[in-house]
Every structure is written in structure tokens, then in C-alpha cells.
């Protein structure tokens with residue numbers, strides 16, 4: 740209305756908060772949080788491990804069912820459903836725990852090299 744940009748008003752400028760892992764500054768980040776690149780890398784690493792853990796948990800559950808479940812069709816169907824359920828629950832649980840508790844990698848090389856490329860690239 741007055742032709743003022745929101746960013747030009749004092750006190751309303753959004754601050755760029757540094758990432759806790761790679762020091763890349765990003766808008767809308769809370770202090771002590773990871774930037775979008777680091778969060779995505781952590782999610783990919785956690786999903787890779789969680790997929791394997793889910794497969795192992797489902798295999799253990801399937802082995803237990805083969806050993807203990809009587810050969811009744813209804814019970815076999817429920818056993819198969821429980822194997823699938825164990826796979827997805829274990830995968831989801833492990834993924835969330837790893838995203839939360841994976842150790843920080845200080846000085847992420849891929850982000851640093853990307854910043855160096857941006858610094859060398861004159862506009």
C-alpha cells in the first residue's frame with residue numbers, strides 16, 4: 740500500500756540462521772537445526788539403513804511364523820499381514836530414530852565444494 744518492501748522495514752527482516760552441521764545460512768531455519776540439504780542427506784542415509792533393518796525384522800518375523808504358526812489358511816494370512824506390518828513399522832521407526840540421533844558430520848564436503856563453486860562463479 741505504501742510501496743514499502745517488507746524486507747526494508749527494520750525488525751521485520753527474516754534472519755538467515757546457520758545450519759548446525761555445514762554453516763550454510765538459510766531463511767526460516769530455527770537455531771540448532773539442519774538446513775534443507777543436510778536434512779535431505781540425513782533422511783537418505785537413515786532410510787537406507789532403515790530399509791535393511793526392516794527387511795531383517797520381517798525375515799525374523801516370517802521365520803518365527805513358519806516355525807510356530809499352524810498350517811491353517813486364516814492364520815497364515817494373518818501371519819503374512821503381520822510380516823508386512825513389522826516391515827513397515829520397523830522401517831519407519833528406525834528411520835525416524837536415525838534422522839533424530841545420527842551424529843553430526845561437521846564440515847560437510849559437498850556443501851563446501853558447492854559454496855566454493857558459487858564463490859568462483861562471477862555474476
Ligand SMILES: [Zn+2]
Pocket residue numbers: 758759760761762763773774775776777778850
Ligand atoms: Zn547444512
